[in-house]
Amino acid sequence: MEREVRVRFAPSPTGPLHIGGVRTALYNYLLAKKVGGKMILRIEDTDQNRFVPGAEDYILESLKWCGIELDESPVVGGPYAPYRQSERKPMYMQYAMQLIESGHAYYAFDTAEELDAMRERLKAAKVATPQYNSITRNTMRNSLTLPEDEVKQLLDSGAPYVIRLKVPRKEEIRLKDLIRGWVMVHSSAIDDKVLMKSDGMPTYHLANIVDDHLMQITHVIRGEEWLPSAPLHVLLYRYLGWEDTMPEFAHLPLLLKPDGNGKLSKRDGDKLGFPVFPLRWTDPFTGEVSSGYRESGYLPEAFVNFLAFLGWNPGTQQELFTMDELADEFTIERIGKSGTRFDIQKARWFNEQYLRAKPDAELAKYLLAALEEHNISCTQEKAEKIAGLMKERVSFPQEFWREASYFFVAPTEYNEKVATKKWNSQAVAVFEDFKNELPALQNFNADSVKELLLGILERHNMKIGQVMQALRLAVTGAEAGPDLMQIIEVIGKEETVSRIGTAIEKLSQYATA
RNA sequence: GGUCCGUUCGUCUAGGGGUUAGGACUUCAGAUUUUCAUUCUGGCAACAGGGGUUCGAUUCCCCUACGGACUACCA
Numbered sequence: 001m002e003r004e005v006r007v008r009f010a011p012s013p014t015g016p017l018h019i020g021g022v023r024t025a026l027y028n029y030l031l032a033k034k035v036g037g038k039m040i041l042r043i044e045d046t047d048q049n050r051f052v053p054g055a056e057d058y059i060l061e062s063l064k065w066c067g068i069e070l071d072e073s074p075v076v077g078g079p080y081a082p083y084r085q086s087e088r089k090p091m092y093m094q095y096a097m098q099l100i101e102s103g104h105a106y107y108a109f110d111t112a113e114e115l116d117a118m119r120e121r122l123k124a125a126k127v128a129t130p131q132y133n134s135i136t137r138n139t140m141r142n143s144l145t146l147p148e149d150e151v152k153q154l155l156d157s158g159a160p161y162v163i164r165l166k167v168p169r170k171e172e173i174r175l176k177d178l179i180r181g182w183v184m185v186h187s188s189a190i191d192d193k194v195l196m197k198s199d200g201m202p203t204y205h206l207a208n209i210v211d212d213h214l215m216q217i218t219h220v221i222r223g224e225e226w227l228p229s230a231p232l233h234v235l236l237y238r239y240l241g242w243e244d245t246m247p248e249f250a251h252l253p254l255l256l257k258p259d260g261n262g263k264l265s266k267r268d269g270d271k272l273g274f275p276v277f278p279l280r281w282t283d284p285f286t287g288e289v290s291s292g293y294r295e296s297g298y299l300p301e302a303f304v305n306f307l308a309f310l311g312w313n314p315g316t317q318q319e320l321f322t323m324d325e326l327a328d329e330f331t332i333e334r335i336g337k338s339g340t341r342f343d344i345q346k347a348r349w350f351n352e353q354y355l356r357a358k359p360d361a362e363l364a365k366y367l368l369a370a371l372e373e374h375n376i377s378c379t380q381e382k383a384e385k386i387a388g389l390m391k392e393r394v395s396f397p398q399e400f401w402r403e404a405s406y407f408f409v410a411p412t413e414y415n416e417k418v419a420t421k422k423w424n425s426q427a428v429a430v431f432e433d434f435k436n437e438l439p440a441l442q443n444f445n446a447d448s449v450k451e452l453l454l455g456i457l458e459r460h461n462m463k464i465g466q467v468m469q470a471l472r473l474a475v476t477g478a479e480a481g482p483d484l485m486q487i488i489e490v491i492g493k494e495e496t497v498s499r500i501g502t503a504i505e506k507l508s509q510y511a512t513a
Numbered sequence: 514g515g516u517c518c519g520u521u522c523g524u525c526u527a528g529g530g531g532u533u534a535g536g537a538c539u540u541c542a543g544a545u546u547u548u549c550a551u552u553c554u555g556g557c558a559a560c561a562g563g564g565g566u567u568c569g570a571u572u573c574c575c576c577u578a579c580g581g582a583c584u585a586c587c588a
Contacts, residue, residue: 226515394550
């Protein structure tokens with residue numbers, strides 16, 4: 001019988017979620033959505049020292065912004081609650097004990113100093129991999145080397161201890177990865193991992209196996225950095241007697257820095273010239289602010305589409321996908337194997353595509369919001385018109401205001417290059433007529449304005465190309481922009497006349513030719 | 514160092530024993546336009562190297578090189 005697909009995204013709340021984590025969450029979500037399974041968020045907060053306030057809320061908000069919906073989580077709960085490992089603390093010890101009883105784990109009483117000394121000793125002896133393993137455990141202070149009554153006494157006296165997995169000396173561990181195929185690792189390469197820490201918390205290794213089992217997880221989709229410890233996890237499933245319901249594994253290729261030099265990490269912040277976080281993050285300890293995709297003007301649909309393509313592709317020529325389409329097309333088999341360099345240019349391109357596809361009415365909201373900040377009133381109709389004129393020339397919503405403020409504010413400066421090249425007395429003569437005749441124009445709109453201008457040009461024996469740049473300069477102060485006649489239609493008759501008058505005065509120094 | 518994973522245009526990638534090695538981003542050129550942008554057309558540009566296997570390898574195998582991850586009482 002096929003089990004219902006249940007996947008989990010299991011971040012630790014040690015700071016903002018970084019973009020690679022978002023992609024991991026996305027792939028999990030897409031698989032669940034595709035097959036009608038469940039998407040679970042589990043907070044892995046077993047390291048109390050690394051707790052960062054606000055991180056969990058940040059994770060929740062990031063997923064929400066991306067449109068990743070959670071079927072079970074710390075906030076909505078679910079049949080396998082709680083979903084925070086710190087709240088599941090009492091559940092782990094029994095499994096560690098089970099492993100001790102079956103001879104697959106043991107108590108260890110070594111201090112940090114003793115562990116350091118052991119590693120130093122091995123290093124000095126030129127041992128390739130200094131680790132706590134089947135050889136070295138015989139020289140350490142643990143329940144395998146100490147007499148039984150001493151162990152009991154230590155335990156009774158409350159001496160600090162950890163529980164370590166007893167990894168077999170010689171054994172091939174096979175692991176089937178959905179992306180890479182069979183991976184073989186020898187047990188000698190794995191050390192006796194700590195399962196329970198001296199503070200009574202489990203380590204990631206134990207906690208994730210116990211929780212995945214208890215929560216009936218069917219697929220573990222996580223970053224490639226987990227691949228080396230995956231065989232260890234297989235061992236745990238086996239020793240706990242859960243191997244027949246062990247989830248399938250898929251280890252995702254890493255997101256690399258643009259230069260290919262190492263994986264993209266949280267610490268890169270804004271150093272690379274682009275955000276590494278979905279949302280803006282303020283470090284609660286240092287106050288340092290890191291920018292986010294949301295605040296930078298990326299639309300969530302574009303961000304998700306872009307992220308999905310970082311390491312996965314549908315095998316067709318289609319590039320633009322809604323979340324539903326992504327879910328339909330998604331398969332783990334089509335995830336690539338190699339690390340993916342991050343290319344912000346592509347993200348920008350996706351954003352432009354989504355921006356242009358949006359209806360003007362929706363884009364107008366961005367402009368209206370910016371206008372409100374500047375205390376400028378504007379009708380919905382006018383904002384829509386401007387959005388329509390601008391949308392093919394912007395990459396981000398903020399640019400509607402930034403690049404088109406001349407729709408609302410008369411220019412105070414004029415592009416000098418255009419002034420030098422295009423502003424001359426012939427053009428001014430045309431503009432004088434234009435300015436004088438405009439007020440009487442009937443049916444004022446882009447077409448009638450153009451007709452009027454054309455008529456004046458004919459009288460002056462000039463062509464439209466000889467004055468358009470200068471007229472644009474007079475009206476907007478800029479060298480480029482949308483159709484000028486449309487701009488004039490939007491700003492209106494009086495404002496146009498006024499701006500032309502102002503320009504004739506202010507630019508008189510250029511009109512010598 | 515050890516273990517594991519990887520390697521197709523600058524980047525993301527498709528492909529897969531016989532192809533003019535395809536697309537997208539970037540970039541360049543041309544067309545259109547009142548400017549810029551858009552759009553359209555076109556161009557540059559890749560199978561890491563060496564051995565096998567084979568009639569034939571970019572594709573399968575091995576080695577080398579390079580890159581990456583891991584190597585904590587962190588996840």
